[in-house]
Each structure stands twice: as structure tokens, then as C-alpha cells.
Amino acid sequence: MKLKFTKMHGAGNDFIVLNAIDQVINLTREQYRFLADRRYGIGADQILLVEKPDNPEVDFKYRIFNSDGGEVEQCGNGARAFAKFVTESGLSRQNPIKVETRVGIIELHLEKDGSVTVDMGNPVFETSRIPFLTKGLTSDEIGSDTIWNLILDTGGIKKSIPISVVSMGNPHAVQIVDDVNRAAVAEEGPLIENHERFPERVNAGFMEIQDRHSIKLRVYERGAAETLACGTGACAAVVSGIRRKLLDSPVTVKARGGELKIAWEGEGHNVIMSGPAIIVFNGEINL
């Protein structure tokens, strides 16, 4: 079976985009893993599937698979890539574009400078909706945020990590570090991702605050390990920084692969994300 694909990235977070409107796509978890494999396949952090919508009020449906083959709810950089893909491939002439995801409808605006702005919806803080199990865990209130003392077992040594938890449709645990380049992302990332208190696993963010309008961020992603940028991770980090009264909207998020702009006016408001979406090449692969 031959599959047409487009390779894209958003601030270095890379994607394989599959048009499931003009070709029949019904892949197994192993096939998604194969496509994402950087040695034996094409290579990507996530695979995005563009489909016809179930809901007649929107233009498309898009689905997201991590490089481990698991389907997930939301992807911020992927949403921008999706908007660029449907426009450049001639599937859409709309602007804004409304798209159905597993966690609801999001709206995407193509900007004149080639960037894409996405209304990412309302952040969710209720721990049961992350989901995050808090029984017996201590916490502190800072501003309007709750900081949980998550206990990590680092090779027999117990370490308490202060984290905020936020859902942007997908789960995030955000911690503040002094120097993001020296943060223990590779060591702590997988321990946080697979911590028993996160029954659906979690994306682990490491944020260095530079000033009230700028942060540096690295994210160890659920199902994809550390990526060069994470859109929903950027939204979660900024929301947590604003709630802790350390940041003011808008905030420039400097990831290793590029910059994103995040705006959030506080509780009850939607998070607005802007950033790049780049087509790298088109191809065909034998499955």
C-alpha cells in the first residue's frame, strides 16, 4: 500500500500529515510507530490525520498520534501545521478554519506573514479532569495556582518537585527551573510522564522565567520524549506563570526549535497561541 504524506514542522516540533479525505487510511498502532521512526520510517514527533468532519458546522476533523502510536486529544503546533496543510493543498479556502478535535472545536487564523494563530480554548485546572490523583499529597497556594509537591523516586532517592497541573485538552505538569539548559529533562521527564499519580500519563514542562513577558521552555512530551517545541506545553506554562503572578500576557515562549506567542487574559478566557507552520517536503511511502 502506498501512502502520500507531507512532512511539516512548527518551531521544530515535526509532523507527518496524512490526507485521509482523498486516500483511505486505516493504520495500526505499529504502522504509526513505523512512520514516526527516524531510522526505519519517515521520522516525526506526531502524525496528523486530516479527515472529513462528523459535525456539519466545522470544516474538518483532525486526529493526532504520538510517535509511540497512541492517539491523543490535542496538539498546538500540530493545529497550526494542519491549517497550513489544508490551505496549501487546496483542501480549504476558509480563513478562519474550524476544526473538530477529540476535545472539541478549535478555530485557526492564517496570518498575512505566514504564521497561524489558534484559539486553544479554556485551560482546565480541576485535578480530576487532568487527570491527577492528589490524595495524601501536600500543596501550596501561590497566586491563584495550586503547586503540588510531586514525589519522584530518582534511583532510590526521593525528590519533591513543585508542579502546577493544567489541561489544554491534554495533560501538563509544569515546573519552574533556574536554568532550562541545565534542567534534568532527560532524567525527570520520563519519571513525571509515567508517574502513578497521572493515570493517563502527562507532558512534563520545564520553564525558566526571563522576565514578565518571556520564558524559555523545554517539554518532555508524553509518547514522544523531548521535542524541540510543544504548543500546548507553551500554553500550559504561560497559564501557570500568570496564575502564579510571575508573568503578564502576552508572553514570548522560547523553545529550542523556535518561538511562540501566547496570550491569556485570565480565568474564563481562552488561550491564544501564534507561531510558525512550515511545509518541508511531500512524499510517498510503501507500507
Ligand SMILES: N[C@@H](CCC[C@H](N)C(=O)O)C(=O)O
Ligand atoms: N507537540 C504537541 C503535543 C502533542 C501531544 C502530546 N505529546 C500529548 O501526548 O498530549 C503540541 O504542540 O501541543
